[in-house]
Structure formats: C-alpha cells, structure tokens
Amino acid sequence: MPHRVANFLRASTSTLESQIFKKSSDKNGTTQPRRQKSPSSKPPRSSERIFSYESSTEEGADESHSSAGKMAPDRHESPAETHHSHHRLSFPGFAHLGRGSKDSPSSHGASLDLVVESPPIVFHGDTETSTGALVSGQLLLQVKEDGLPLESFNATLNIHVTQKKPFTPHCHDCTHQYTELQSWSFLKAPLAMTKGMHQFPFSVLLGGHLPATLDNPLMSIAYELKAEAVPKTGHGPAMKLDKVFEVKRSLPTHETPHHSLRVFPPTNIKASVHFPQVIHPTGANTLTLRLDGIARPNEKNGTVEFWKLKKLTWRIEEKAKTVAPACEKHTPKELDAAGASSGAQPKKGFQRTDMRVIGEKTLFSGWKSNYDSTEDASVDLELEYGVGKNFGLDPDASPKDKRRHACDAKSADGSEVTHQLMVEMVVSQEWAPAGRPSLVTQTGVGRI
Incomplete structure (x- = not known):
C-alpha cells in the first residue's frame, strides 16, 4: 500500500508540473519577447522545482517569516521568480499520510494508590479449625488540583474463579465466576476534594473456610480488590486500581511421623x-x-x-x-x-x-x-x-x-x-x- 500512495503522489505531481510549465511557456511566448538570461539568473526547470508539503498554514507562515527575516531588505525578485513562486504547490493534508492522529493524553486530576498494613494473608489450620485472617490497609487518593469534585468512591473485594475447562467453551460467564466478599462506599454524597493526600482505611476478616490462592490445570482462584473513584463529568476520567492478594494456608505438623x-x-x-x-x-x-x-x-x-x-x-x-x-x-x-x-x-x-x-x-x-x-x-x-x-x-x-x-x-x-x-x-x-x-x-x- 505505501508504494501505491507514492506512485499516486509522483504521478499527480508530474501532471501538475507539466500543466503549469506549459501554461507559463504559452503566456511568456505571447506577452513577452524571448530574452537571454545568465546561467545564474536562469529559473529552475520543472524537474528542479521545489514543492513545499507543509503540515499546516501556521508552519508555512512561520517559514515565510523566518525566510523573510533572512532576506536583504533591498532585494527584489525578478518577474520570472515571482511567477514561479506564485505557482508553488502546497499539500497540507499529505504530511499526515501513513500516520495516525495522536491525541494528547488527558491529564488526571488525581491518582489512586494502595498501602497494605496487615501481615501476609495466611490461614492457620484446616478449613474446619481455622479462624481466618485479617486484611487491612488504606486507599490513598492524591489530589493534584484544588476543588476536584468526586461523584463516588467505591471498592470491592471478590473471589475470582477461572474455569480452565468450562461448561461451555468460549463463554465468558461459564469461564469466570465472581463472589463478593466485602464492599466499601467511602463517600455518602458527592464531595469536592481539596488538594493533597487523602486516606481511606478499609479492613475485612476472611473466613478460614475460604480456599487459598491456587492455580492448577483445572481452575485458578484469586482474591481481587477493585477500587474506583469517579469525578464529576468534565473533570477527567475515572481513577481505577486493581490489586490481587495472595492467600496461603499453613497446616500444623505432627510431632511424630x-x-x-x-x-x-x-x-x-x-x-x-x-x-x-x-x-x-x-x-x-x-x-x-x-x-x-x-x-x-x-x-x-x-x-x-x-x-x-x-x-x-x-x-x-x-x-x-x-x-x-x-x-x-x-x-x-x-x-x-x-x-x-x-x-x-x-x-x-x-x-x-x-x-x-x-x-x-x-x-x-x-x-x-x-x-x-x-x-x-x-x-x-x-x-x-x-x-x-x-x-x-x-x-x-x-x-x-x-x-x-x-x-x-x-x-x-x-x-x-x-x-x-x-x-x-x-x-x-x-x-x-x-x-x-x-x-x-x-x-x-x-x-x-
């Protein structure tokens, strides 16, 4: 495909050059007598013409101003040079051929982070005798602009079970099952946040009957914490945070083999x-x-x-x-x-x-x-x-x-x-x- 675009540009440019050169020759032959010119003042041929492919009118204007600043004030262009500069071609759209438009990334007015304060999550004992494990931490909301309005700020802790041999292949609902263990809503109503660091503590007691994190050829079990802070419309996108907790189980050993x-x-x-x-x-x-x-x-x-x-x-x-x-x-x-x-x-x-x-x-x-x-x-x-x-x-x-x-x-x-x-x-x-x-x-x- 790129070589086809190049051929199209080459063919179109050659056609425009030939038409302009022919029109210029006819006009000069009817209105002005042919006169001899020195090699230094001879205008360039059609094959030597310079075409400017400016990406925007502002860039073309900048180039014209800079070139005008470099020219001598008492220099005057000849009629032929004026005629050729008048027919200089510019294709603003061609500068973007082969490139996708790049949108500048939107700046976030805040960032979301997590600090876990509890020790590693370990269930001591089997599923019948274990008392569970406590998980606690803080969600940190760093506001970069004063007066950032938040519509909601919620977090959820789920058990995510992935079936590697599901009931129906290629079905998302048969492959993934989610069980909600705990959810938090940190804002009761929309609130304008001041600039700085804001801490939102959370805690949950995981029952000892729950399974530990595992990954085998049949299935995988993961504990996923998802948090989302949604600002008011027009104040940037929602801020999301995903964290996977590793849960282990420790079984007691017997004194004798x-x-x-x-x-x-x-x-x-x-x-x-x-x-x-x-x-x-x-x-x-x-x-x-x-x-x-x-x-x-x-x-x-x-x-x-x-x-x-x-x-x-x-x-x-x-x-x-x-x-x-x-x-x-x-x-x-x-x-x-x-x-x-x-x-x-x-x-x-x-x-x-x-x-x-x-x-x-x-x-x-x-x-x-x-x-x-x-x-x-x-x-x-x-x-x-x-x-x-x-x-x-x-x-x-x-x-x-x-x-x-x-x-x-x-x-x-x-x-x-x-x-x-x-x-x-x-x-x-x-x-x-x-x-x-x-x-x-x-x-x-x-x-x-």
Missing part, C-alpha cells in the same frame, strides 16, 4: 514406612523404609528363596477435582426421564478431574540389605523427597508441567485438591542352595 504398615500377599514381604504427612514445598523431607520377610527357607528342596530390591521410585501426585458450573444462558432447561421421575434438580455443571506429578525420583541403589539369616533378612532405606526440580522434575518442561503446586483445599462449591505419596518397588525373586547363598538363580520379577 506417620507410620504405615503393609503386607503384600501371597509373599511374606512386609513394608514399614515412616514419613511426615505435612511437608513444606521448598524443603526436603525424610522417608524411612524397611522391608521384612524377604527370605524364607524351602526345606523340601533344600534351598533358600530371596526377594532382592532392584529399583525404587517415589512420586508425589496432586489430584484436583471441581465442578464447572453453567451460566444462566447454558443451564439445561429440561430434565431427563430419570431426573423427572425422581424429582432431582437439573444438572448445572460438569465435574472435572485432573492428576499431575509434582515430584518424582527413581533410585537404583542406596539401601542396605541383610541376608545373613532367613529370620533377620531385611532391606533398610532412608531417602529424601519433596516438590520441585531438585526432586526429579525436568527444568526444561512445558509451562503446564512447571505450574506452581497447590495446597490441600476443599471448598463448598465442590472444588478439592489432595496429595498423596506413592512408593513403587521392583523386586527380583532368587533362590540359592542352603548354606551357599552366592550361587543364586533368578526366577522372576515382581512389583510392589
């Missing part, structure tokens, strides 16, 4: 594990494992059977489930036959589930084995596990895999996040003649 015992029939293998049930996401946690019953004598054949640990893999799985609600527009209107007969309410959402691994590692060594006697044969292992790239996550993984973990959560709308530690072992079954444990023969492989 959790003890889990499991037997794997038809073998005699017994696994005893000690591990903490509440872990810190950025720290290392210790797991102690002991395997018993991994050897037994076979008196009939005169052999001893062993179970030897070959590989161990641990991983932390995060399971999330939620109900993606339907908006009023997409809510099913009719019940199915079973629902109508039972009097059940129409289904207003779809349940979504997701599972991802937030920590994983595989070990092929690092445990102690004791096969001196069939009664005391055991395998002892102590390992560290946790969440993050230091515990098996690929640092070059996709953004979805590197998404931040979520704390255990359970809300009234059906959303829930849980975690579990999985330990998987691969054992090899071997036998050897009694009294000669070095002569082993492998007979099979099992996974427990």
